[in-house]
Structure formats: C-alpha cells, structure tokens
Amino acid sequence: LHVLLRSRSRNKRRPRLPPGPPTVPFLAKFIWLRRSIFDIEPILRQLHAKLGPIVTLRVTSNPAIFIADRSLAHQALVQSGGAFADRPPAVEPNRFLTSNQYDISSSPYGPRWRLLRRNLTSEILHPSRVKLFAPARRWVLQILVDKLRAQARTKDGAVVVMESFQYAMFCLLVLMCFGEKLDEKAIKEIEAIQRYLLLKFTEFPIFGFFPKITKVLFRRRWNEIVAGRKKMEDIYIPLIKARQNRKQQSGEGSYVCSYVDSLHGIQLPEEGGRKLSESEMVSLCSEFMNAGTDTTANALQWVMANLVKHQDMQGKVAEEIGRVVGSEAEEIEEEHLQRMPYLKAVIMEGLRRHPPGHFVLPHTVAEDTTLDGYLIPKGADVNFMVAEMGWDEKVWEEPMEFKPERFSAGGAGEGVDLTGSREIKMMPFGAGRRMCPGLGLAMLHLEYFVANLVWEFEWKPADGEKVDLSENLEFTVGMKHPLRARIFPRNK
Numbered sequence: 206l207h208v209l210l211r212s213r214s215r216n217k218r219r220p221r222l223p224p225g226p227p228t229v230p231f232l233a234k235f236i237w238l239r240r241s242i243f244d245i246e247p248i249l250r251q252l253h254a255k256l257g258p259i260v261t262l263r264v265t266s267n268p269a270i271f272i273a274d275r276s277l278a279h280q281a282l283v284q285s286g287g288a289f290a291d292r293p294p295a296v297e298p299n300r301f302l303t304s305n306q307y308d309i310s311s312s313p314y315g316p317r318w319r320l321l322r323r324n325l326t327s328e329i330l331h332p333s334r335v336k337l338f339a340p341a342r343r344w345v346l347q348i349l350v351d352k353l354r355a356q357a358r359t360k361d362g363a364v365v366v367m368e369s370f371q372y373a374m375f376c377l378l379v380l381m382c383f384g385e386k387l388d389e390k391a392i393k394e395i396e397a398i399q400r401y402l403l404l405k406f407t408e409f410p411i412f413g414f415f416p417k418i419t420k421v422l423f424r425r426r427w428n429e430i431v432a433g434r435k436k437m438e439d440i441y442i443p444l445i446k447a448r449q450n451r452k453q454q455s456g457e458g459s460y461v462c463s464y465v466d467s468l469h470g471i472q473l474p475e476e477g478g479r480k481l482s483e484s485e486m487v488s489l490c491s492e493f494m495n496a497g498t499d500t501t502a503n504a505l506q507w508v509m510a511n512l513v514k515h516q517d518m519q520g521k522v523a524e525e526i527g528r529v530v531g532s533e534a535e536e537i538e539e540e541h542l543q544r545m546p547y548l549k550a551v552i553m554e555g556l557r558r559h560p561p562g563h564f565v566l567p568h569t570v571a572e573d574t575t576l577d578g579y580l581i582p583k584g585a586d587v588n589f590m591v592a593e594m595g596w597d598e599k600v601w602e603e604p605m606e607f608k609p610e611r612f613s614a615g616g617a618g619e620g621v622d623l624t625g626s627r628e629i630k631m632m633p634f635g636a637g638r639r640m641c642p643g644l645g646l647a648m649l650h651l652e653y654f655v656a657n658l659v660w661e662f663e664w665k666p667a668d669g670e671k672v673d674l675s676e677n678l679e680f681t682v683g684m685k686h687p688l689r690a691r692i693f694p695r696n697k
C-alpha cells in the first residue's frame with residue numbers, strides 16, 4: 206500500500222505530456238490523408254481550439270508537440286537558451302539526403318552545427334560579403350525583367366510571375382553558391398533536381414517507419430530517391446571541384462567569393478581536423494539553395510499579389526520610390542532601400558500575413574524539460590505554428606487583412622523585431638538560436654526586387670480576373686492560383 210501510494214503521489218507531481226487526441230483514431234485519419242506531413246495544419250488548428258496552445262500528437266514512437274502561442278514560443282526558443290535548440294535525429298530519406306545530418310539545419314545542436322552555421326553567416330551572409338554580390342543582383346534583375354517583358358508580349362498579355370521569380374532566385378543563389386554564372390539550361394537543371402528531391406522529402410514519410418523494411422517494401426520509391434541524389438552529385442561535384450582548382454590557380458580575392466570556396470576551407474576539429482567530403486558539400490549546397498529560393502520567391506509572389514490587388518498601396522510604394530531616387534532614376538540601388546519605410550512595411554506585412562513557412566523545422570530537447578507546466582520529454586519533436594503567431598488577434602487588429610500601416614508609427618507592428626529577442630509578435634524566420642541565418646539576405650532580396658519591379662512596371666490584374674489569395678501548402682506556402690497580372694511601363 207505504501208509503495209502504491211508513493212508512486213501515485215510521485216505520478217501526480219510528475220508533469221504530464223501536453224494534451225492530445227487518442228493515438229489510434231488520429232493515426233487512422235493521418236494515414237487516410239496519405240499526402241504530406243504538411244497536411245497536418247488544419248487538424249492542429251482544431252486541436253488547439255479544443256485543447257489549448259500546446260498539444261501532443263503521437264504518430265511515431267516519439268511524441269510530436271506543437272506550440273501555437275507567442276509567449277510560450279518566446280519562453281522555449283529565446284528565454285530557455287539552448288534547451289530547445291537541438292534537432293531530432295534525421296529519419297529517412299532526410300538522413301540520406303543530408304549525408305547523415307551534415308548540413309546546418311539538421312545538425313544536432315553542438316560544435317559541428319556551430320562551425321557550419323558560423324561559416325555561412327561570416328563567409329557569405331555577413332553584410333560585407335552580401336555587398337560583393339550587388340552586381341549579381343543587378344544581373345538577375347535584368348534577367349527577370351526581360352522574362353516578364355517577353356511573357357507580356359505573348360497570348361493574352363498576362364504574366365504568370367511565379368516561374369520567373371523562382372528562376373531568378375535560383376540564378377542568384379546558384380551564383381552565390383558555386384561562384385559561376387551558369388547558363389539557363391544548367392540553372393534549370395539544378396532547379397529541377399532540387400525541387401524533385403524536396404518533394405520526395407515532403408511526401409508521406411514512409412521511410413521514417415522501420416526503414417530497413419520499408420526500403421525493401423517500397424523499393425521503387427527508395428531507388429528513385431537514390432537516383433535523384435546521384436544525379437544531384439553528378440551536377441554539383443564538378444562545380445565544387447572546379448572551384449577548388451580555380452582557387453589553387455588564382456589565389457584568394459581575385460574573384461567573387463562563393464559558398465563553395467568557404468566549404469573547401471572548413472576543417473572539422475571534432476573529427477581530427479578532416480575536411481568535408483564531396484558528398485557533405487553537396488548536402489550543404491543543396492540546403493543553401495533549398496533554404497533561400499522557394500521561400501523568397503513565394504514571399505515575393507505574396508507581396509506582388511497584394512500590390513496588384515491593392516492598387517492604392519502599389520501607388521504609395523511607387524510614390525515613395527520616386528521621392529527617394531527621383532523620377533529620372535532607371536534602377537533602385539541598394540543604399541536607397543533604407544530610406545523607404547513604406548516599402549519595408551509592405552514586405553513585413555507580406556511576411557506576417559503570408560509567411561512562406563507555416564512551421565519551423567522540427568526542434569527537440571536534449572533533456573526532459575517543462576514548458577507551461579507540461580513535460581517536454583527528451584527527444585520529442587517540438588514545432589511552432591508560425592502562421593498562427595502572426596495572426597494573433599491580441600496583437601494584430603483584423604489579422605487576416607493586409608494592412609502595411611500597422612508597421613508605421615503608432616501601429617502594433619511599429620519597430621517590431623523580426624528576431625523576436627524581446628517579444629515574439631510574428632516569427633516568419635523562427636526565433637532563438639536556430640533562427641534563420643538568411644533573414645538579412647532574404648529581406649534585401651525582397652526589398653530590392655519588389656522596389657525595382659514596381660518602379661519598372663505598373664501592375665494590374667489580368668483582364669476580368671480577381672487576385673485570389675488562397676493558399677497552397679507544399680514545403681513552403683504558395684498561392685493556390687498563382688498570380689497572373691498585366692504589366693505596363695511605369696509612367697514616372
């Protein structure tokens with residue numbers, strides 16, 4: 206009796222997992238959906254409404270915990286320091302596609318992650334390095350404008366922007382990654398293989414369950430992934446090698462730096478100072494392009510769609526640009542952007558209302574931890590509902606409306622800090638130690654391209670059509686009905 210009572214009282218004191226639905230019906234529903242892990246969002250929304258801001262799902266042996274509340278996210282990601290900064294062990298095919306977690310986003314929180322992340326932020330994303338790529342941005346802007354003009358001359362004159370936005374982002378990130386201006390065929394090939402493998406990764410995660418067996422049972426599917434990765438290596442390894450040879454011939458500084466150059470210089474102290482293998486470099490290059498292309502292209506499309514829909518806002522952006530650069534200016538230079546607060550507000554509102562990622566990447570805790578009185582067990586998958594945070598009525602009035610004015614003086618978004626270090630009001634780039642290191646580059650790309658596209662053209666809805674802002678959830682969240690618009694040379 207004594208033992209029983211003691212264990213009961215201990216259980217009472219021991220924090221419990223956050224509430225969640227019973228495992229079996231949930232799993233049945235999930236398998237029935239059978240599409241992608243990202244289909245989970247509407248289910249989670251219902252669960253949060255019923256059970257509160259922190260819920261548990263049990264799909265695999267590891268509980269998956271989802272947090273929808275801004276202040277709990279701040280507690281976990283910012284106030285608890287490194288406690289929530291780990292990543293869960295990779296499951297297949299991610300383990301295979303990241304060379305066993307040798308990229309930044311899937312590396313466990315530790316020395317390797319620190320080294321790889323610091324390399325990216327200091328060698329490529331540091332503002333002094335980003336500046337070196339200004340001619341590349343100008344080159345890509347020209348490609349984009351030419352593509353849009355060519356589209357405007359065809360058929361009904363409507364441009365479907367998304368393909369051109371994605372291509373432009375690939376041109377830019379391929380150049381930053383490999384240090385070469387590749388031709389259209391080579392860039393399209395890279396774009397295709399990146400997208401192919403990304404979709405394989407987001408399919409129903411069958412190889413996460415008993416991989417040894419499922420790889421045999423679903424052999425054809427597994428072989429497709431292996432073949433896709435082989436193709437990627439066949440394209441990337443020659444580019445990686447070319448950069449090494451070139452480095453030896455021409456020495457430092459005689460050419461624009463590239464991400465691959467920095468990877469050639471990395472040594473892993475924890476592993477006897479060895480260099481990165483070619484396969485690991487391929488994984489890091491692939492991550493670099495995955496992270497920075499579709500996310501930015503989608504954000505760009507959302508902002509442009511809202512500017513097509515709200516002609517008055519487009520007019521205000523153009524007016525602001527005119528004030529800063531003068532009506533004679535052909536192109537907006539990067540130093541001009543800092544003097545365009547309304548443009549910045551439009552982009553912030555785009556990221557708040559339409560964050561390209563509705564979740565962050567899965568986090569985990571290295572030790573049992575508590576949050577809001579609940580147990581977060583070691584190794585659990587922990588994720589955060591990014592979109593919900595930016596739509597919180599307690600902060601944002603009419604949160605589903607597109608209102609850039611919120612970010613002006615006196616608005617709820619005035620001076621909002623995207624890193625969420627003091628408080629989280631929106632977190633399109635995550636928050637805390639795993640926050641997106643590409644935030645600065647992404648903001649620059651968005652401001653630069655939106656400003657130049659608005660300055661170059663007047664954007665109108667395609668004839669007889671309305672802009673439809675419904676969402677389509679893939680790896681990133683894009684427009685269900687991609688933006689179609691008519692463009693006219695702007696009268697400055």
Ligand code: HEM
Nearest residue numbers: 309310496497500501504565566633634635639641643647
């Ligand atoms: C609008 C564009 C972008 C958005 C919305 C975005 C958003 C995000 C988000 C939500 C995360 C996950 C944070 C977490 O797990 O807590 C992330 C991680 C990451 N992003 Fe971005 N990102 C963008 C552009 C970029 C760019 C341009 C780069 C670099 C070229 C980049 C590189 C990364 C990397 C390496 C990580 C993993 C960080 C880590 O695990 O330490 N992102 N991003």
